[in-house]
Amino acid sequence: MNDDVRWTTVCAYPRLEPERGVAALVDGEQVAVFRTYDGRLFAIGQQDPISRAFVMARGIVGSRGEAPTVASPLHKQVYDLRTGHCLDVPGVAVPVYRVRCRDGLVEVAPRPQPAAGDS
Numbered sequence: 001m002n003d004d005v006r007w008t009t010v011c012a013y014p015r016l017e018p019e020r021g022v023a024a025l026v027d028g029e030q031v032a033v034f035r036t037y038d039g040r041l042f043a044i045g046q047q048d049p050i051s052r053a054f055v056m057a058r059g060i061v062g063s064r065g066e067a068p069t070v071a072s073p074l075h076k077q078v079y080d081l082r083t084g085h086c087l088d089v090p091g092v093a094v095p096v097y098r099v100r101c102r103d104g105l106v107e108v109a110p111r112p113q114p115a116a117g118d119s
């Protein structure tokens, strides 16, 4: 498999407390990384798209139906951690990043640049 992604190490997996986010800098972008109670990892943009504040890592992790979620700490809008879509405000979303655990370390990949011509 050709995987020339430049992964950024965020922290050791055990240091990520379940349901507590951490903020990380990945290729110059602020990212919020979460571990859910079932041990899954998610990474989304740290910026709240509504308030514009960089606060998402301090959000409240939970779930809505099947969806693992985080609620903005400022205005409480709820986002699906898998897709970044806001479940409360149509058309609003946070970027989603690839995240993995490797050799006990949590790693996040930068967002792929849209190909030329994509809007």
Ligand code: FES
Residues within 6 Å of the ligand: 013, 101, 102, 103, 104, 105
């Ligand atoms: S949980 Fe990450 S290497 Fe085992």
